[in-house]
Amino acid sequence: MGSVTTLHELSGLTMVPLLAILLLFWVALNASLSWQVLSVGITVSLLIGWLFRRGLSPLTELRATPASYRAGLGFVWHFLRELVRSNLNLARVVLSPDLPVNPGIVKVRTRLQSPMGRLLLANAITLTPGTLTVELQDEWLYVHWVQVESADIDAATARIVAGFERYLEVMYG
Amino acid sequence: MVDVPVVTSVAAPVMLLVSLAAILAGVAFLLALWRFLQGPTAADRVVAFDVLTIVSITGILLTALAEGRGIYLDVALIYGLLSFLGVIVVARHLEGGL
Amino acid sequence: MIAALLDLLGALLLLVGSVFMLLGGLGLVRMPDVFNRIQAGTKTTTLGTLLTLSGVGLLQPDWALKLLLIGLFILFTNPLSAQVLARAAHRIGLRKTPLTRVDRLAEDTGEDA
Amino acid sequence: MIRRALVLVLLAVLGALFAALWLGFTPAEELGLTGRYYAEHTAPDLGAANLVTAIIVTYRGLDTLGEVTVLFLSAAIVGLVLAGGRPAARRKPPVPAGELLATGSRLLVPLILLLGAYVIVNGHLTPGGGFQGGAILASGTLLLLLAEPLKRFSHGLITRIESLSGATFVALGLLGLVFAGGFLDNRLLPVGTLGELFSAGLMPVISVLIGLKVGAEFSSMLASLSETEDS
Amino acid sequence: MSSLGMDLASNLTSGLALLLGLAMVLAALVAILVRSTPIAILSAGLVSLFASVLFLILAAPDVAMTEAAIGSGLTTFLFFFVLARVRGGESEASDDD
Amino acid sequence: MPEVAHIALATGFALVLIGFYGALTQRNLLRIIVAFTLATTGVNVVIVAIGHMSGRTAPILDAAVPAAEAVSRVIDPLPQALVLTAIVIGVGITALMLAYAYRLFETRGTLDIARLTELKW
Incomplete structure (x- = not known):
């Protein structure tokens, strides 16, 4: 295969x-x-x-350490909170009469190497406030942002990626 | 009606709330349908298609609830796992990947 | 008593889920271009369906396992289809709203090509 | 334009017919003769909870065999029709899938296959059975094709699965003719208790065979369509 | 179970069926009338997905399952595959405005 | 509220009519096949709708419908079994039609039936 x-x-x-x-x-x-x-x-x-010897599962590349399990729980919790926040955020945008959007596609960097970790990161970014992963190439993520706060790579990385990467790095290395 | 109809296990005031939820989901369905009919580009219609399929899952859940049959959930399972295939097929076609 | 309360809570969750889906539909209609519409569609339907699933789970506790599985499937498939669609939409160069401030991806692929 | 007018007249006649049917339609209140028989006898005689699967697999098992054969023939003809052609005008090579779709398909295809297996094996208890499960298995193949459009499928494996399950299907049917009540009688194995996974006699086994066969046939259809590229 | 709840439940299924029927007819009209072929195929896929929910409301979960499994991906895929291979021969844009 | 079966029946008839109209008026072979699948779906909906009985439930026995009550509680399973097989065969037929359409395009370079004139009478 x-x-x-x-x-x-x-x-x-x-x-x-x-x-x-x-x-x-x-x-x-x-x-x-x-x-x-x-x-x-x-x-x-x-x-x-x-x-499917090449098949993946969320456990495949997970490190079997207690810290990694704790990070997993933290990831899920952080993700759910962000999901609710993103929906409230979107509700505010949609319901305000003048539709305050300020969109753009920014470039951010990820340090993750494992495919599963990258998939989880991209999915999490898609479901969090105002962001949508458009393309993932090597270490670069292109993210569509409804309200661009900064087009600078490092600032955007800190704003979009860092929250999840903290957990995923512990989990998948 | 000759026979005893199917009995749901849900009390009336709760059912009222459920019906209200169904109406709201129905409005969401209509809005997405409007976007599907309207276009303007193919990608817009595909987004509407995606939303419509996922709102349909709510429809399946409500049907299961109204009829009180858990086995209907298997269909929702298939919807949840397979409905994204249609979107991906069209998206890959649009970008020339077929 | 407890059971009735749980039922009520479940129905309320169902209602909140529908409200989010309604907002998603509204966003789908109001947003100015494809990417923003994908954002509105994906996020709200994911949360809305998750809430609906948990509401039904409270109403019918026997179904909980299967509902959990449906929720997991949706969590994995929904953002994936959104991403593939967004990539395709960007590749064929769909018109973006004039409000767009910056497009790093177009800049980068423009350099590559 | 006379053709369009003809079409409209035809449709108007058809529409009037449909309207008359619709107005005169009242839903039945009681089961018909065959329906009553199925409802009464399926659970005690065959031990199956899902009447539809029971009809497909046992009562009308011979029809199902024929249907699977029709499907096999159409898959074979699709392969034949597409294989003989001269190479089509060269297109641009297809755009490869993004990394996320590739990873996602590696994650989801095993799950899709598992769901297909569940639907097939539980055909006699919950909605499902060979045909549905086979379509789900083929959807897994479809996702693979979408994620890696240039990948070659091993036709050998698909053909082997297809013919093996078909032959076993017929053999089981003949065994039923010899040892039980007739062709494809499911009481070759004990009927068991209603609601358990291993019940309804031969029904789950036949469901598995139908599922594998249908899945292989759909997969070979998809594969032969996708490989017309550089044949 | 009170009669009010029963009434609501049956109204709920009827309303769902009405909504789905309307959506199916509209999508079918789009499939026939729209200029671009991909949209027509997509609309046909939508019709079959809605048909699957309608089958479920008609108390036919087996049929609903078959239609969902087949209509969601397989048929659409078959059409798009052929469409991608014949696209050079037709001068049709992939979007319609 | 009208009966579910009536709604579904009307929808099915409408789909059949729309499908026929499309199949008879379109010129592109692919579009004709699309219209054909619409009509197929419509026919399937009609058959299942005719088999529906109000107040009864799906022909699957479980805790909600014990075997003893089956006769008075379930819907006739036969139309459903027929439609199920019809759907699966329908996909096979669609694939066959598409394969032929593709070959036709390969040899003739067009899918417009107005330009495929050999069989015209």
Whole structure:
């Protein structure tokens, strides 16, 4: 499948998080823990995990340290708060008669390397106040901003990315 | 009507609130539909398409609630996981990726 | 008593979710260009659906697991489709509102090409 | 323009017919003969909770076999029609997908397949079954195609899955003819208790076979359409 | 369950069906009348997505599931694939204003 | 409020009419196929709507509908099974039509039926 297969990928250990997630989803879907459900679930998870050796799950590159789990919880909490804030913000914009928008596409930098971490970052940015990820290339994120506060790279990075990157860096390194 | 209709487990004042929510969601649906009919560009219609599919999930949930059948949620599950495919197909077509 | 209160809370959550969706629809109609419309559409429908899901979960606690899964799916798919659409819209050079102050992406791809 | 006028006249006639049907329509209040039979006998005899799946898989299993064959034929014809062509005028190579879509597809395709498996396996209990699940599996293939348009699919795997499940389907049907009540009788395996995953006899097995076959057929349709590029 | 709640529940499904029917007819009209082909295909996809919710309201979850799984991506994709390959032969802009 | 079945039936008939109109008046082959799928959807909606009974629920037995009450509580499953297979076959047919349209375009360079004149009578 992958053209470049590292030794680590071959060792089969990378599959474990994916299998765990698949099994978890299976149990949640069936809402049952009987041996029948579990046996079919294990079979299906193994089959899918074998077919998609490059498959990802939020656990795949997660560091297994207590600090990382704490950061994960912090990320979820921060994200939910930002989501509500972004909606209230948007409600204010939409409901005000003169539509106070001041849009633009700014460029920000991310230090994250892991694909999963970058995906989570981009998704989180899309759902937070006034920002929408347009393109992700190497270390650059292009973000559409409804109310541009600063077109400067470092200032915008501090404003948009830093809040989430703090957690994601601990989680995915 | 011959038979006992399906019984929901929800009390009347709650159902009133639910109906109000349904009306609001319906207005949201109509607004998005207006954007879909209006255009002006293809991308605008795709945005409206996205919003319409997600508001439809609320419609499915309300139907499940009104009929009191949990099995209807499976359809919402499929909607949640697959409805973005349509948007991605059109977006990839627009940027010439097909 | 507790159950009735939970039901009421659930219905209220449902109502708040619908209000957010309504705001999203309004934003979809009022916003000046595609990117702003994507912003309005994605954020509000995501939160609105999440609230609706939790409201239904309070009304019917048996369904909670499946509702949770629907919420997770939406959290992953919705921003993804918004991003892909925004990228496509930018690539084909859709007209942006004259209010736009800066477009670093156009500057950068212009240099590359 | 005479053609358009003809079309309008035709549509007006059709519309009048539909209007008459609509005005005269009253929903039925009681189940018909066959419907009553299915409602009464499905759960005790076959042990299936979903009557629609029971009809598709057991009562009308032979129809389903025929239908899957039709689908196979149309997939094969699509492949044939598209394979024989001379190379089309060179287009620009497709724009590659962004990094986020690639990562997102790596995350979502396993989940889509898992959902498909759930829908297939639980066909006799909740809404779903082979056809729905097969379409969901094919949607996973579709997402892969969208994320990596230049990737080559292994037609061998798809064809093998397709033919293997088809052959097993027919074999199970014949076994039912020998050991149970008739072709595709699902009581080859114990009926079990209503509502458990392993119940309804052969029904989940046949659902899995239909699901794999339909998924493979749709996938091969998609793949042969997408590979017309440089054939 | 009181009769008021029952009434509201049945009104709710009827209202939903009415809304969906209206939306389906409008989207179908767009599919037929609009000049640009991609929009027509998109509208047809919208019709089939709404049809799936309508099937659910008609108490046919199996059909709704099939329609949702097939209408959401597969059909749209088939159309767009062919459209992308024949685009050179037609002089149609991808947006319509 | 009108019955759900009546609304759905009207919608289905309208879709069939719109689909026919499009299939008969369009000139682009792709657009004709689009109109065709619309009509197919309409027919499916009509069949399911005819099978609907007010006050009854989906033909799936679970805690809400025990097996003993099935006869008085569920809808006729047969139309649903028919429509289900019709939808799946419909996709196969659409794919087939599209493949032929594509080949036609390859050999003739156009999808405009006014310019495909061999079969004209």
